[in-house]
Amino acid sequence: MKMNSEEKIKEVINKLRPYLISDGGNIEFVKFEDGIVYIKMLGACAGCALIDYTLKDGVEMAIKEEVPEVKEVVNIS
Numbered sequence: 166m167k168m169n170s171e172e173k174i175k176e177v178i179n180k181l182r183p184y185l186i187s188d189g190g191n192i193e194f195v196k197f198e199d200g201i202v203y204i205k206m207l208g209a210c211a212g213c214a215l216i217d218y219t220l221k222d223g224v225e226m227a228i229k230e231e232v233p234e235v236k237e238v239v240n241i242s
Contacts, residue, residue, distance in 0.1 A: 200236035
């Protein structure tokens with residue numbers, strides 16, 4: 166069965182979640198629209214000074230690798 170983009174994105178997020186939880190944070194998928202993935206960083210991740218690095222170099226890179234149609238990952242706080 167072929168997964169759609171949203172399902173693939175959620176799968177990548179689920180793979181990343183344990184790493185974020187181990188640092189006291191979490192991540193929640195909100196929506197995928199016009200090539201942009203909207204997520205919500207939770208817990209320690211929400212107030213972390215390194216959130217931009219986690220988001221762009223970690224989450225965004227991992228999602229783009231698996232789902233090429235993703236242009237950007239945006240955190241909604």
